[in-house]
Amino acid sequence: VKFEFIECSEPVKIEGVRLAAANAGIRGRLRDDVVLVELVPGAQTAAVFTQNKFCAAPVIVARENIASKQPKFLVFNSGNANAGTGRQGIANAQKVIHGLADIQGCSSGEIMPFSTGVIGERLNYKKIIAVFPELIQSLAADRWEGAAQAIMTTDLVAKYFSLEIKVGDESYRVSGIAKGSGMIHPNMATMLAFIATDANIHQKHVQLILAECVNRSFNRISVDGDTSTNDACVLTATGKAKSKSQLTPSHPHWSTVVEGISKVFESLAKSIVKDGEGATKFVEIIVESKSEEDSLAIATTVAQSPLVKTALFASDPNWGRILAAIGRAPVATMNIHKVSFWLNDYQIVKNGEPVETYEESQAAAIMEQEEIVVRISLDRGEAKVRLWTCDLSYDYVRINAEYRT
Amino acid sequence: VKFEFIECSEPVKIEGVRLAAANAGIRGRLRDDVVLVELVPGAQTAAVFTQNKFCAAPVIVARENIASKQPKFLVFNSGNANAGTGRQGIANAQKVIHGLADIQGCSSGEIMPFSTGVIGERLNYKKIIAVFPELIQSLAADRWEGAAQAIMTTDLVAKYFSLEIKVGDESYRVSGIAKGSGMIHPNMATMLAFIATDANIHQKHVQLILAECVNRSFNRISVDGDTSTNDACVLTATGKAKSKSQLTPSHPHWSTVVEGISKVFESLAKSIVKDGEGATKFVEIIVESKSEEDSLAIATTVAQSPLVKTALFASDPNWGRILAAIGRAPVATMNIHKVSFWLNDYQIVKNGEPVETYEESQAAAIMEQEEIVVRISLDRGEAKVRLWTCDLSYDYVRINAEYRT
Numbered sequence: 173v174k175f176e177f178i179e180c181s182e183p184v185k186i187e188g189v190r191l192a193a194a195n196a197g198i199r200g201r202l203r204d205d206v207v208l209v210e211l212v213p214g215a216q217t218a219a220v221f222t223q224n225k226f227c228a229a230p231v232i233v234a235r236e237n238i239a240s241k242q243p244k245f246l247v248f249n250s251g252n253a254n255a256g257t258g259r260q261g262i263a264n265a266q267k268v269i270h271g272l273a274d275i276q277g278c279s280s281g282e283i284m285p286f287s288t289g290v291i292g293e294r295l296n297y298k299k300i301i302a303v304f305p306e307l308i309q310s311l312a313a314d315r316w317e318g319a320a321q322a323i324m325t326t327d328l329v330a331k332y333f334s335l336e337i338k339v340g341d342e343s344y345r346v347s348g349i350a351k352g353s354g355m356i357h358p359n360m361a362t363m364l365a366f367i368a369t370d371a372n373i374h375q376k377h378v379q380l381i382l383a384e385c386v387n388r389s390f391n392r393i394s395v396d397g398d399t400s401t402n403d404a405c406v407l408t409a410t411g412k413a414k415s416k417s418q419l420t421p422s423h424p425h426w427s428t429v430v431e432g433i434s435k436v437f438e439s440l441a442k443s444i445v446k447d448g449e450g451a452t453k454f455v456e457i458i459v460e461s462k463s464e465e466d467s468l469a470i471a472t473t474v475a476q477s478p479l480v481k482t483a484l485f486a487s488d489p490n491w492g493r494i495l496a497a498i499g500r501a502p503v504a505t506m507n508i509h510k511v512s513f514w515l516n517d518y519q520i521v522k523n524g525e526p527v528e529t530y531e532e533s534q535a536a537a538i539m540e541q542e543e544i545v546v547r548i549s550l551d552r553g554e555a556k557v558r559l560w561t562c563d564l565s566y567d568y569v570r571i572n573a574e575y576r577t
Numbered sequence: 578v579k580f581e582f583i584e585c586s587e588p589v590k591i592e593g594v595r596l597a598a599a600n601a602g603i604r605g606r607l608r609d610d611v612v613l614v615e616l617v618p619g620a621q622t623a624a625v626f627t628q629n630k631f632c633a634a635p636v637i638v639a640r641e642n643i644a645s646k647q648p649k650f651l652v653f654n655s656g657n658a659n660a661g662t663g664r665q666g667i668a669n670a671q672k673v674i675h676g677l678a679d680i681q682g683c684s685s686g687e688i689m690p691f692s693t694g695v696i697g698e699r700l701n702y703k704k705i706i707a708v709f710p711e712l713i714q715s716l717a718a719d720r721w722e723g724a725a726q727a728i729m730t731t732d733l734v735a736k737y738f739s740l741e742i743k744v745g746d747e748s749y750r751v752s753g754i755a756k757g758s759g760m761i762h763p764n765m766a767t768m769l770a771f772i773a774t775d776a777n778i779h780q781k782h783v784q785l786i787l788a789e790c791v792n793r794s795f796n797r798i799s800v801d802g803d804t805s806t807n808d809a810c811v812l813t814a815t816g817k818a819k820s821k822s823q824l825t826p827s828h829p830h831w832s833t834v835v836e837g838i839s840k841v842f843e844s845l846a847k848s849i850v851k852d853g854e855g856a857t858k859f860v861e862i863i864v865e866s867k868s869e870e871d872s873l874a875i876a877t878t879v880a881q882s883p884l885v886k887t888a889l890f891a892s893d894p895n896w897g898r899i900l901a902a903i904g905r906a907p908v909a910t911m912n913i914h915k916v917s918f919w920l921n922d923y924q925i926v927k928n929g930e931p932v933e934t935y936e937e938s939q940a941a942a943i944m945e946q947e948e949i950v951v952r953i954s955l956d957r958g959e960a961k962v963r964l965w966t967c968d969l970s971y972d973y974v975r976i977n978a979e980y981r982t
Binding site for chain 1: 628629630631632658660661662663664665695696697698883884887888890891893895896897898900901903904905911913916926929930931969970971973974975977978979
């Protein structure tokens, strides 16, 4: 089937999704910090959440709610994660959704709450409830950018991405927003994301697409190796596209639409790494080995190494640090005489030995670039993993030593 | 048995061990960078090495040599790790020990080489061989401090510790030196260490004591989570103490002497963390759970968290970051309602809930201190693990972004 992917510079509306943002003054800030998303009846929604055992109160509530009912509303707040807040935190998350349910006349079980911000402080739910009337009034289909701004915490840029998928005679739209900058690491990469498409897809297939897309995007990024308590990613299919026929894995448009949705996930995930706290470099780590598990273990170890990350920050081709990280990766067996690696296309190590013709000036020129690919190959492996990460700079320390104060 | 441990402010001589340091100009520096240690015939020596698969050439050679022969000499150099150097690196490490063997008329298999410094650059073995005559000339029993200085890389202070053990009518001496500041993480904590005692202990028991002591010291420290390619720790028993009777596990002095030796290991390990690159805080993490494996996994996750480490640097009682790190630790099951933790003696979380009477000012006062204990308890566990770590400061980034240049 012939197809086209059209990237849009501004977020495109998804019929069946309305959004609004407002300033509840949660941390006394002057910018919007609460987002309300309304989903059309019949929208098919799936969600995945952090695997942190100390997951936040809203994660517990949202996970429970979607397990029994499809959501009509999503409520996001920034400024306070409502995590590490015990039973009181769960009660406060419940108060938020009850407050909205009372106004809208729906069940609180049809509302999913999401929070992001400082951990360990009580959520002032009254401030959020107080802005619900204003939020409901201003719900509109074109508020994606404002919503992306309102969920930011240490993010420097708002993260949104839209794609139009033209396939055969039909077209579908996908829009997404995300937030995340620090405490970013699989699983789940520490963040909030909401992605919607107007395609008609049954919930069980939405779940399938979500799992696949997350695995190739938000589960493949690392800023600092810290997994948050509040990760959540929601995918909704409203079924409001011109084409009303339901997409299933046997539908001729299926793989194209899934690929298009995946591109939105990937773009949002990369934008999180590019906006990583203090990041000055965007690094793609590609590892090929015999098993995906090993490839991921090696990629993650290299991505998390403070010594590799500070060398990247310094544009110092101190490749011995990459070698040392590969060597300590938790894989059962590794034939070091089959390990090779490259900076971009420049080979540094071949079969465990430094390349004879290596010239530091060439490696240094690559390290100066803002986007760098580190490719690692073990023994002609077929299992390839891509992971995106950034460097570790003074500003990472500054941001995290100053955050809260 | 009555006993006394006497800590000495200056390194004490160990009969049967002579040391010397010299400047070979390996990285063009003006300070000593090569150390020669001579062990008396009959000295019983054991060694443990890094588990990094890309271990350095000297590690490969030293491990092979001690497996078949007891060493007469140890040669250390700083400035160049001779790691990531492939077959040429092994040849160069061999050239170093052959150079010494030729002069001394011993077998090169009786010499253990150790290197520390930059990874991935060729070792100029000729510079080391050139200083052997000077080193042999100046061998003396009182050169422990000079040796500790010569093996430093990014270390700011020389690390040595001595203890006299008086037990019953006998006395034993233990002296040790160590180096390490960055790339510090179990196993082995990235460093070089040489410890000697004049007690008479058979090699198989020296090995036993070494394994036990390393497990409670150098394997329980983390600066940055990076395991080096060059870790090595050597323990020698010269048998030259006044008491000539051999210590075995059934000897009445055994446990006291082992405890004394362990204290030297512990002191050296702590001094590495206190001198951790950019460190401004020394943090002891104590975890009690049902299994030592879980306790260690939690302690390591907290110690490695950049967000916990930057909060420590900022003296910010942002304890939610500790909670988040506990929650993402790789343990199979965790009942979060049984998790409690304290900063020093001040309880922050009790049974998974923030303590009602928590006052930020009290926690902040503790975070201001230079030495902090984070104690974490899971479900009245009996398996206790102690791990020492430090904070993550601007200077960690500066040191590692500048190292080499």
